[in-house]
Amino acid sequence: VLLQAGKNKKEIAQLLNRHPSTISREIKRNSKPNQAYQAHDVVTLARKRRKNSGNGKPIESSVWRQVEKYLMLYYSPEQIAARLKKVSV
CATH class of the missing domain: 1.10.1200 (Non-ribosomal Peptide Synthetase Peptidyl Carrier Protein; Chain A)
Structure with a gap:
């Protein structure tokens, strides 16, 4: 929402009281290729990563x-x- 409102990563970090690199990693980790960051997709992506983590044995x-x-x-x-x-x- 903040990205879509035109805020840059540094401004978002200040608003959320986080380091800019944290915001940058979050956006990079949860953005789909060739698409903008979608906050509502983050939970689904996180669950998928968690399910696929570990060696599975x-x-x-x-x-x-x-x-x-x-x-x-x-x-x-x-x-x-x-x-x-x-x-x-």
Whole structure:
């Protein structure tokens, strides 16, 4: 709305009490190619990015139990990953 009203990124940042780079990233991240920024599309795009994030591989409960066991023994995440890789989990 503010972009369509002719406000530049710096003015928008001042109005929203944000850094201009934050506004710039937001516009870049949520603009469709060859189209202007549409605020009402932002929620849909954010949900799509969140759904597609991560590696998508479910972790079996037996593996989680092993991770919890090693955490209780004060192993670091790196040590746990190496142990699990060694036993081909």
